[in-house]
Amino acid sequence: xxxxxxxxxxxxxxxxxxxxxxxxxxxxxxxxxxxxxxxxxxxxxxxxxxxxxxxxxxxxxxxxxxxxxxxxxxxxxxxxxxxxxxxxxxxxxxxxxxxxxxxxxxxxxxxxxxxxxxxxxxxxxxxxxxxxxxxxxxxxxxxxxxxxxxxxxxxxxxxxxxxxxxxxxxxxxx
Amino acid sequence: xxxxxxxxxxxxxxxxxxxxxxxxxxxxxxxxxxxxxxxxxxxxxxxxxxxxxxxxxxxxxxxxxxxxxxxxxxxxxxxxxxxxxxxxxxxxxxxxxxxxxxxxxxxxxxxxxxxxxxxxxxxxxxxxxxxxxxxxxxxxxxxxxxxxxxxxxxxxxxxxxxxxxxxxxxxxxxxxxxxxxxxxxxxxxxxxxxxxxxxxxxxxxxx
Numbered sequence: 001x002x003x004x005x006x007x008x009x010x011x012x013x014x015x016x017x018x019x020x021x022x023x024x025x026x027x028x029x030x031x032x033x034x035x036x037x038x039x040x041x042x043x044x045x046x047x048x049x050x051x052x053x054x055x056x057x058x059x060x061x062x063x064x065x066x067x068x069x070x071x072x073x074x075x076x077x078x079x080x081x082x083x084x085x086x087x088x089x090x091x092x093x094x095x096x097x098x099x100x101x102x103x104x105x106x107x108x109x110x111x112x113x114x115x116x117x118x119x120x121x122x123x124x125x126x127x128x129x130x131x132x133x134x135x136x137x138x139x140x141x142x143x144x145x146x147x148x149x150x151x152x153x154x155x156x157x158x159x160x161x162x163x164x165x166x167x168x169x170x171x172x173x174x
Numbered sequence: 175x176x177x178x179x180x181x182x183x184x185x186x187x188x189x190x191x192x193x194x195x196x197x198x199x200x201x202x203x204x205x206x207x208x209x210x211x212x213x214x215x216x217x218x219x220x221x222x223x224x225x226x227x228x229x230x231x232x233x234x235x236x237x238x239x240x241x242x243x244x245x246x247x248x249x250x251x252x253x254x255x256x257x258x259x260x261x262x263x264x265x266x267x268x269x270x271x272x273x274x275x276x277x278x279x280x281x282x283x284x285x286x287x288x289x290x291x292x293x294x295x296x297x298x299x300x301x302x303x304x305x306x307x308x309x310x311x312x313x314x315x316x317x318x319x320x321x322x323x324x325x326x327x328x329x330x331x332x333x334x335x336x337x338x339x340x341x342x343x344x345x346x347x348x349x350x351x352x353x354x355x356x357x358x359x360x361x362x363x364x365x366x367x368x369x370x371x372x373x374x375x376x377x378x379x380x381x
Contacts, residue, residue, distance in 0.1 A: 108236060109234050112225040
């Protein structure tokens with residue numbers, strides 16, 4: 001089996017550095033046409049994401065999740081504590097105070113690109129968050145390229161992770 | 175995808191405290207559109223997953239920081255388990271961080287086994303005025319230890335990406351490393367044996 005040459009690898013890495021990366025068109029969940037059902041637009045029949053999921057920062061474009069990896073789930077709104085100066089919008093909560101999250105299972109390698117924080121006790125995740133329980137240490141998720149976060153959470157020693165649907169962008173089909 | 179090429183590669187960042195290991199893990203981009211206030215760097219990144227594609231084949235790197243454990247001189251063996259590449263970092267403005275590299279080489283030999291690809295990184299070259307370790311010294315030491323060598327600055331990001339590129343290429347050139355899955359070792363029957371402490375988000379995956 002022939003191996004890629006060094007030149008091939010350099011070219012591939014170069015193409016993936018953000019400076020030269022072609023940034024595909026993406027949208028936020030709030031960019032969906034009014035009245036359009038977000039779940040219907042963003043998931044398939046199995047409830048998994050139909051488009052690539054990207055960093056919230058439009059100028060970054062980093063691919064966080066490949067299609068079909070995240071499962072759309074519903075849980076309480078505003079589980080991630082909001083911070084002063086955060087670029088993220090608040091949860092667009094339905095009347096029953098529910099918001100959507102992408103549930104990722106298996107391992108960290110289920111992600112295409114992601115950063116895991118050190119176990120954090122400084123900022124508290126709502127105890128209502130899926131997977132959370134008293135005494136668990138949170139590992140926040142951030143963009144692997146530009147470090148913007150937190151975009152979601154996981155737990156020390158856990159096997160799952162969750163992304164807030166409002167804190168990421170979605171590929172737009174041509 | 176059945177020719178044995180690795181899909182997941184585990185890389186470690188190792189070196190004394192304050193040599194800038196964490197800053198190497200941060201910021202893979204030349205991101206002039208960022209300001210520090212906007213990032214979550216204050217919490218500190220434990221590890222990152224980075225995907226790269228070569229000739230249509232995807233590789234996922236998990237790049238691990240030590241979470242400050244190096245202050246206690248030794249890192250737990252679970253940190254080293256399954257690693258195919260190690261980035262040894264020193265600060266060119268700290269003679270001590272350079273002199274103590276031998277200790278880290280010993281640690282790696284004990285925990286990582288033979289064949290793991292090592293790279294020496296002289297960090298903080300932006301602090302040229304207070305440099306205590308010359309480029310030639312770094313180069314000579316790297317040659318002696320049989321490792322790759324690069325000087326870089328996470329502050330200016332000069333050379334950072336190149337450091338990781340070199341390491342990945344060397345791993346791909348070392349077939350004996352490919353079966354070292356970050357979640358354990360490959361058994362004779364081809365199944366992946368999970369490592370004791372590496373389940374879930376602290377370890378890799380067996381896919």
